[in-house]
Amino acid sequence: MSNPTLRQISMLELIPRAPRKTYAKKLKAQLSDRGYDVDERTIQRDLVSLERVLPLICDARDKPYGWSWAETGLGIQAPAMDPIEALTMSLAHQYLEPLMPSASFNRINIFFKRANETLKESSPKLINRWRNRVRVLPELLRFKKPKLNKDVEQALYKAAFEGLQIKALYRKRGESQSSLRLIHPMGLVMKGSINYLICMMDEDPDQPRYLPLHRFERVEILDLPVHEPKNFNLDEFTHTNNLSYEYSKNLYTFKALFDYTAAAHLIETPLNSSQKTKRLEDGRLLVSARMTDTLQFEQWLMSFGSDVEVLAPGKLRNKFKILAKELIKKYDD
Amino acid sequence: MSNPTLRQISMLELIPRAPRKTYAKKLKAQLSDRGYDVDERTIQRDLVSLERVLPLICDARDKPYGWSWAETGLGIQAPAMDPIEALTMSLAHQYLEPLMPSASFNRINIFFKRANETLKESSPKLINRWRNRVRVLPELLRFKKPKLNKDVEQALYKAAFEGLQIKALYRKRGESQSSLRLIHPMGLVMKGSINYLICMMDEDPDQPRYLPLHRFERVEILDLPVHEPKNFNLDEFTHTNNLSYEYSKNLYTFKALFDYTAAAHLIETPLNSSQKTKRLEDGRLLVSARMTDTLQFEQWLMSFGSDVEVLAPGKLRNKFKILAKELIKKYDD
């Protein structure tokens, strides 16, 4: 344990990225916990010597000096990402980019940057080819993402994680002015391009609410633990508040006829493992499966337009009957 | 540069994760390139001394010994992930899990594992709370993901990245037997839960094809560069092959009336920056925007069922008219 290498590696792992910083004394304590009991002087010397060869920054404006990794520096990573891992990371990057709020996404960009570094090093010429040759295609329409303040986002995550009350400037839907509120964060829900804070508000201490993060203007974390209803259950909350789409936990046996080309993909990516398909003589595809009763599923069915005919359950077929009639009413002029 | 710490860190960064391995001699050469010119004996000694304190594995069955990081070991990472970064990573994890092919996803799991490690350390009690209090909700129906062989996937990525021909056992849609083919990989397209290899096949050397990865049974990478059509353009290919949904690059001015509650989210997450909304006296929401002509957009509109009435363009309104008539035909019995 008296190995200077290992101690220095541990120390490097303890130094945060700028703008956060740490101090010799703190490092001494942390290293001591890990079994490296050395003089503070040694740590100072280590820091200075590592600073010469790594992107470390010493903020010497105040004493004690604050040490951090340069914001853009690449740091250390071992073991090396292998090229396939790196490719997969660059894919993950493409998957996430349109989905995550950009403030969050930027925050972890450094990991994807490192993946690209790896690729660049292993085959500098191929990386451009890869970029031109890989696409993650959207499955559905992409909406504009609401703008989200980075500090606000960070504070809300932190408060939700640590279970601390916040004082926040929040603008209600439709209102142009935001007002100061005391809020007890209880959870986060990401849905499409909108993130919601699930919380209790002091003005109505019985009913949990969901507030889109982008309507927060300023957030201050208080040092008070949140008060929340006993036995609060996030899943239950999202269901009863139409954040997730389940109508009920009811299962029914679904049956429908699809246009073959429109639904051929179901053969390889079935709705679930209960699905059965059969191609009929008229070319159409008969699909049946046990499904839970969700709005989402109905929307998905409707998106097929006239390429689907629902057979069962009767209730669902009926909904489509009504739909047909209402559409005729709208368009038959 | 004669600092043993830095040399050892560099060395650790050069050691791959098991089952891949590296050798003392190779390390000597690589370190020499980086300016650390030391004897091979020194490297051997470093390896042995680091093995005692880090999850390194020495495969001593053959000589030269093969060195690697233990498959499950956590490795080194500096600078420290800050807690917010770690939270964001754990979010990214939730976003990706249902989207990525699981073979890929497992491959980069180690990064998310590390994020959890960070959280566990900073607030061991809160991590469970976080798990219970954060949800990424699906925007659309999730299908079962086709099973994908890990080695096959890895080989196809590699071949696509490096532009090498492959010999593969591929099963055509509908066929139960797979057959051996010579294939020239040109790109990858991820769409929903299916990944496609874009490639030329020797049996038809003019027309690029797209083959779902899960229909490959075995892949062998050859050491021959791919032959591909001149000026191949992936985006063009996906458009003309219905992988991406664009009908044309045509823009039109879209106008429709939405049920207010069904479409209220458009106010905060507009279709694009050209969108304008207006609430009418009857409560409905008039939405207009410049849109490109895509199947996807039409499907999205249809998924609203009778909660939308398309006004313009006339062509699109007409499509809905026809839809209404066809639905009536199907359901009016």
Added chain:
DNA sequence: ATATGAAGCGACAGATTATGTCGCTATGAA
């Protein structure tokens, strides 16, 4: 069976480094 070569390992010695200690200095707060 023998020769050959490659790789690992122990030993050694000299050079280098690492470390704790101490005292001095600079800085800001009381």
Added chain:
DNA sequence: TTCATAGCGACATAATCTGTCGCTTCATAT
């Protein structure tokens, strides 16, 4: 001014690092 805190230079000693060399082992070629 005094006091406390940190940083820093110096120093002596212990610990280490490193290149070298020769021995051993093992697999392969002859």
